[in-house]
Amino acid sequence: MAHRRHSRSVNRWSFSDDSGSALMLVIGVMAVLFLMATTLLSFSVYLTTANKHQQDHTKAVHIADAGLNAYLYELRHDNNFWTTNPRYPATGTRTQDEGTWFVRADPPADGEPLTLYSTGHLTSSDMTSTVIATVRFPTFADYMFLGNASINIGSGATITGKVRSNGSINNLGIITGAAHAHGTITGMTGSDRIYGGIFPNQPLVDFSQVTADMASIQAAANSAGTAFPASGAFGYRMLFNGTSYTLYKVTGGTSTGNLTTTVIGAGTIPACGVFYFADDVFVDGTYGESVTICSSRDIYVIDNYVPTDMDSRITAGLVAQRNIVVPTWWPTVPDNMTLCAALLAQTGTVYGDISRTPVKNSITVNGSDSYYTYGYFASGSPVTRGFRNRYYNYDTRLDLYPPPRYPVVHDGSLKVNTWIEGANVLN
Numbered sequence: 001m002a003h004r005r006h007s008r009s010v011n012r013w014s015f016s017d018d019s020g021s022a023l024m025l026v027i028g029v030m031a032v033l034f035l036m037a038t039t040l041l042s043f044s045v046y047l048t049t050a051n052k053h054q055q056d057h058t059k060a061v062h063i064a065d066a067g068l069n070a071y072l073y074e075l076r077h078d079n080n081f082w083t084t085n086p087r088y089p090a091t092g093t094r095t096q097d098e099g100t101w102f103v104r105a106d107p108p109a110d111g112e113p114l115t116l117y118s119t120g121h122l123t124s125s126d127m128t129s130t131v132i133a134t135v136r137f138p139t140f141a142d143y144m145f146l147g148n149a150s151i152n153i154g155s156g157a158t159i160t161g162k163v164r165s166n167g168s169i170n171n172l173g174i175i176t177g178a179a180h181a182h183g184t185i186t187g188m189t190g191s192d193r194i195y196g197g198i199f200p201n202q203p204l205v206d207f208s209q210v211t212a213d214m215a216s217i218q219a220a221a222n223s224a225g226t227a228f229p230a231s232g233a234f235g236y237r238m239l240f241n242g243t244s245y246t247l248y249k250v251t252g253g254t255s256t257g258n259l260t261t262t263v264i265g266a267g268t269i270p271a272c273g274v275f276y277f278a279d280d281v282f283v284d285g286t287y288g289e290s291v292t293i294c295s296s297r298d299i300y301v302i303d304n305y306v307p308t309d310m311d312s313r314i315t316a317g318l319v320a321q322r323n324i325v326v327p328t329w330w331p332t333v334p335d336n337m338t339l340c341a342a343l344l345a346q347t348g349t350v351y352g353d354i355s356r357t358p359v360k361n362s363i364t365v366n367g368s369d370s371y372y373t374y375g376y377f378a379s380g381s382p383v384t385r386g387f388r389n390r391y392y393n394y395d396t397r398l399d400l401y402p403p404p405r406y407p408v409v410h411d412g413s414l415k416v417n418t419w420i421e422g423a424n425v426l427n
Helices: 002-077 207-224
Strands: 094-096 099-106 114-122 127-136 145-147 151-153 163-165 169-171 179-181 185-187 236-242 244-252 260-268 274-277 281-287 291-295 299-307 316-320 324-326 336-345 350-352 359-371 385-394 415-422
Touching: 002 094, 002 099, 002 114, 002 127, 151 163, 169 179, 207 274, 207 291, 207 316, 281 291, 299 316, 324 336, 350 359
Parallel strands: 145 163, 145 359, 151 169, 163 179, 169 185, 236 281, 274 291, 281 299, 291 316, 299 324, 299 336, 316 336, 324 350, 336 359, 359 385
Antiparallel strands: 094 099, 099 114, 114 127, 127 415, 236 244, 244 260
């Protein structure tokens, strides 16, 4: 009997242990399920909140973008809109759908783009976001060739960069950029011949509007002390050496190519980067800052004209009301010449003076070439005067870093270089 009682006692304690373990297991599972449910609920709330925040942020960005587009619309119709409306709207924010926007324009420094800050505010959540855009107007330096007349590109010719004509383009060569023409584009027009596409029936480029840009250059040069009147002689010579220049009055030698000169000044390239001459100017040397030379007459390039560093932002512009001339037969012109600049002849052409021998080997133009009428750097086949070989390479730096105050193509278009979100700029 005692043995059986002992056995029952053991069994009872065994049943008690199993029940406690099961209870603990149930409690543990319930705790885990509770934690999982709480975590899932918290995560769901977090996702809902984050999604709402992202939606509100996106709406605020869209409102800011609407303000930016409104300002760009005004700029397309008035290139100087930013000068009279640096805060837009001037009276306060503008209501846009679910919120308001406000735009501030920072004036462009010399050689830098116009910067626009557009802040959008979403009324329902008080969310604010700002987009920052840098904007340029297209310039004559955007194109390897920009001509007022039709352009014919021969077989075997390769042109790097874009081409634009106020007439038509007939292409038998290769254009690595796009082709734009007021008229038609004929010849070899496939993507293996014109890489950037063809764009006929484009607006005319008005060369007469360059006059206003030249006046702006003259005004800036006047303020900087780098505007020069008629010389009373044969013009001026500008010799660059890095950031410095020496200015000469040309007193003779234009008929022989051996200039006689008198030093009349020296200095450094001014912060505005521009020089203006109411006379012919003879240019050469190596420039160490971005610079634009403007002449109311002709510009002669009489030796190599290059930057100190082609891997930098340093670019140069030559803007002549009449012609830009390389006197190929002058002794100062090297046998293998390099000219790195954006060239613009408002009423004339860019050409080589090939009136005399000898024949030089080559000219390489790294830059751009805009002209009213087409000019030549050689004559004869084989070449009997001028440069035996001609190489034209578009300087891609000109697209982002045009020379100071370089003339703008007023065709209603804009170039938005960058678009980013940034710190809020409130009214």
